[in-house]
Amino acid sequence: MAESHAHAHEPHGHAHHEPEGWFKHYFWSTDHKMIAKQYLLTGMLMGVVGAYFAYVFRMQLAFPGKPVPGYGMVTGADYNALITNHGAVMIFWVAMPVLIAAFGNYLIPLMIGADDMVFPRLNRLSYQIFLVSAIILGASFFVQGGAFGGAWTSYPPLSAKAEYNLTPLGPSLWLIAVALEFVAFLLGGINFVTTAMNARAPGMKAFDIPMAVWMIVIASIMFMASVGPLVAGAVMLLFDQLIGTGFFDPDRGGDPVLWQHLFWFFGHPEVYVVLLPAMGFVAEIITVFSRKKLFAYKTVLYTSIGTGVLSFFVWAHHQFIAGIDPRMANVFSVTTVLISIPIAEMCFVYIATLYGGSITFSVPMLWALAFIGEFLVGGVTGIFLGASGADIYFHDTYFVVAHFHYTFFPIAIIGTFAGITYWFPKMYGRHMNELANKVHFWITTVAFNGIFIPLFILGASGDHRRIFDYSNFPELATPEMQAMRVFATVSLLVLLAAQPIFLVNFFYSMFKGKQAGANPWNANTLEWQCPSPPPHGNFDVLPDVYRGPYEYSSPDRADDFWPQNSPS
């Protein structure tokens, strides 16, 4: 048995391995690991841009009418453009490229024991289109009239007509950038799903696939199934903007609410598209650092598929008060509240994994645990908004802002830091500085709560969103509410001040960190069974798989781990 496996899946990368030029290596590579790093670094750069936007508008909210250091005076138009692009950048140009594209590219071939993606050139094209989309988005800030300021949801008629939004070019550039970004991720998604289906190591059955891979695959399928209507909607909106069609224009027989259906039919599954990869990373990390088998593997898998399917039937909960037939709210309230069941099960299963474990609080583990602890807040506060009757009050207040940041921050920031700190030794063959990482972890996590807890209270006080200066609303301009805005802004400044610690650590450790070796965490999954960093082609001999990914602390063995490719 072992012999028949052992003979060879000669990695074909090695056969024609010529020395590459600098340009070909860094910019024209088809190696999945290089494309992953391109996505990761572009995503981190865009993260800095998105954070800068947040800094500017939070300064304006805390100290209205005062010039913001590093920006200047913030007008109503500036404010709208900043919040719009903060949202768009953080979701489409940070969460998606980092969580799905960077980690999906890096991890899928390594974790399933393949030498590369099945469509490497498509993969390269995916990143290039993504880069173009980011450049177009950046360009939208420098055109006549300035960047689009109609919120990341881009509701027409405001987004459709220049006479309403006063930015003749910004909205079209913004839409083209978003649509191109979707094309990039469609290409990536095709690649991820095909690779995970076809290129797995011999012996790796469905339930031997690590959860991170499963989750990225499910997320990719959800993305591909939901994005079609929005791409169509984006083209229709672009036509409304540029050639005067009337798809969403009531004066020409169109319907502005149609856009909302198309947008949220994509927009809600999108939340789970980014959630699932982060859940996958957390599954890998908590098993390794508690030396425990993932509790109820199949339950995690089925609940994530269930959540994915259900998420296609909840979109109109974003539109309860948007002028849809009010009876529709009853249906969507039921489907929305029901999503609490699979999500709660997932959380319980993750918590149950800790039961009986031997837990080490390393930096990746701290991030993974913070994800669970913080995401719970985002989960339970969602119930207030899913219950139609309560949403009448909370809709479009800061309660919503706080709620979705308690989901997106754990996903896109905490999940990303968990992933980076966990897989950094594999990516660069070196360890990051543990102490610096711990300082960064604690400041970031505590400050994050300092930003968003006051926003829950502001929302409960009726504070509505997307207002650049509250002095026009006497009920909202009270000293208590202003004090909470200042507190949130100061917490943001603390959070931002801690990020250079991570960035310096990241780049310093890349070159000067302690050597890590192939498997520093004593993990089972296949990516740890090849050299760090893996060469082009990944494995010296492509592995065979003999067991599931989470066989930790097996009573039959002296070691507390049991790599998937170890014959005995």
Add this chain to the structure above:
Amino acid sequence: MLEHYMKQGSSYASHIDGLVWMIFLMVGFWFLFAEGMFFWLLWRYRKKPGEKAAYFDEHAEHKIKYNWVEIPHRLILVCDVALIVGAISVWTEVKISMPQTDETVRITAQQWAWTFQHAGPDGELDTMDDITTVDELHVQLGKTYKFELASKDVIHSFSVPLFRLKQDAIPGRVITGWFKPTLAGEFDVQCTEICGIGHGIMPAKLHVDTPEEYAAWLANPSHYLAYHY
């Protein structure tokens, strides 16, 4: 709980607050339970020298799963049912049903102002004595109002936090709803849907008048000079 942050000023405000309170208790329980369990496990199963982690085979896992997954699953389902019943009944009262109303007020949103067409002394809309105001809505305490909400340009949202009322205004449509003020005073009307660069300067004043105040306001001749057209 919400009344601590925002006074209740309509007949249904306390029902919405009651629903919020019910959800708060339910999710509060699950949240504290989950976080408590989480932190206790982290403490209890922290790494100790010489101790190896447990290994559960299929059989053992199946038994634990009953406690960790199946029981919470059923309890959450019960909570969900209660919550859905509460949400739908409040929603039906506020947004679907239309009680017998005393008067109608027409609300028109545009970039960046609110126009309110009041019925005037005769209590009938679209008659000669209608009073049309900008950014100022007058209603009488205790009367039930029907509103007709429209927009001239982009999507706006008519929000009165005091009433716990919020409704988007869609260009090309007239959306109806109702409210019954129960607290006299001056309050904020907000636009809660982003509507362009003036979204932050689109407040309006809501005056909930006692019958005497309302009569005085009706009698003010300036309406007929300044606004009537």
